[in-house]
Amino acid sequence: MQTRAKFTVLSAGAACLALALTACGSGADGGNADGPTGEEDVTLTVATFNEFGYEELFTEYQELNDNVTIEHKKAATSNEARDNLTTRLAAGSGLSDIEAIEVDWLPELLEFPDQFTDLSDPSVEGRWLDWKTEAATTTDGALIGYGTDSGPEAVCYRADLFEDAGLPTDRDEVAAMLGDTWDSYFDAGRDFVAASDVAWFDSAGATYQGMINQVANAYETEDGTVTAIENQEVKDIYNTVLEVSVEDDLSAHLGQWSEDWTAGFQTDAFATMLCPGWMLGVIEGNAAGVEGWDIANVFPGGGGNWGGSYLTVPVQGENPAEAKKLADWLTAPEQQIKAFNSKGTFPSQTDALETEDLLGATNAFFNDAPTGEILAERAQAVELTPFKGPKYFAINDAMQQALTRVDVDQTDDPASSWEKFITAVNAL
Secondary structure, X not given: OHHHHXXXXXXXXXXXXXXXXXXXXXXXXXXXXXXXXXXXXXEEEEEEEOOOOOHHHHHHHHHHOOOEXXXXXXXXXXXXXXXXXXXXXXXXXXXOXXXXXXXXXXXXXXXXXXXXXXXXXXXXXXXXXHHHHHHOEOOOOOEOOEEOEEOEEEEEEEHHHHHHOOOOOOHHHHHHHHOOOHHHHHHHHHHHHHOOOOEOEOOHHHHHHHHHOOOOOOOEOOOOOEOOOOOHHHHHHHHHHHHHHHHOOOEOOOOOOOHHHHHHOOOOOXXXXXXXXXXXXXXXXXXXXXXXXEEEOOOOOOOOEOOOEEEEOEOOOOOHHHHHHHHHHHOOHHHHHHXXXXXXXXXXXXXXXXXXXXXXXXEOOOOOEOHHHHHHHHHHOOOOOXXXXXXXXXXXXHHHHHHHHHHOOOOOOHHHHHHHHHHXXXXX
16 A cells, blocks of 8 residues: 555646646746856755766866855655755755756656746757757757766676575676576576575566567557556566566565665675676775676677666756756766776767777776676667657656565565556556
8 A cells, every 4th residue: 555655646747847847937037047156155956866977077077167066965866866856856946057867767857847947059069969958958959968877787786695596607608698688697696595595686677678668669659659557568578577486486575775675785684786887886986895796798688788877957946047057067988987986877968988098997896897898898788769758767666666576575566566556556
């Protein structure tokens, strides 16, 4: 009941946001367009989530601009950041000067472009991969977000736990064992759990996310038609993930981002997890003091991208001109390389992708793995950019709750939880 109620509130909040923003005036008068010129003292608030790798960059920017003070507000999860953003957008006040947004809820915000400063500028043309810029561009050509990272995925694993189970530990050998199909990844998991008391992966929800991001139109067609319930590919992935999670017991049954999940890094709760570049910093933070983590240059299904974010400048902010300057600086190739070295957030800037600073980067926590080279190759393996429409976030949230009821809460079987998913989607 709790998860169902949570989704109802989420849907209601989205509806209220739509009504509130429909009543809002144009963004032309929503912020101080003139703003400080760079000479006045100014305090800029920046809201992010998870790990962007910006802490040291904030210090550097303040040293370069002694009139600027930066206040950082970091939410624990993307969902928490989204809830704050939608609530304050609807209220018309309270947002930070810069708000980070995640790609999965970007389509919702594109429906209200007048609430965000148009960041188009000749100085940033060509800075990002085309698909990164296109995703944040309105039909009128306004750019509402500067791209930060992308999320090419590899597989992170505990080499020490592999060794205890009699599995290969060398990165190349692990990549060969895991293979490039989901079947081979799950087969390796069955071999592992047969020889170990440790689970293969952290949760059904995280594994599902890796699989669904390889589907071109999982939940909606480009004309806005919702197809999530009828899409057999979605149902098949749902059933497969729950079968290997529950029947084969490959899952640690830990809801991603929960306190139990965070604690699981310290208690050897699972041996592998799907890891986009930004997850490396999360793993290192949660697994501090734990030795054995490594990363394999492979991903089931060939290639996949999970996540990637943008920096936006809401028009309700007091300092849009200075905020735009900071967002520009943070998303320049040089700074994104520094963020990658700090937290593993893989750049989306074209110039950054070709630098030796990126390609030669290693990560000491992950057994000195050549993370720059690995993630660059994983990015090249991505052949599909899935369509995500305005309802993607809400539908995917309902799906994650359906998976959680079976895998984590264990209150439902797959069939009954799927029926609740249908009810949630039909209520949108």
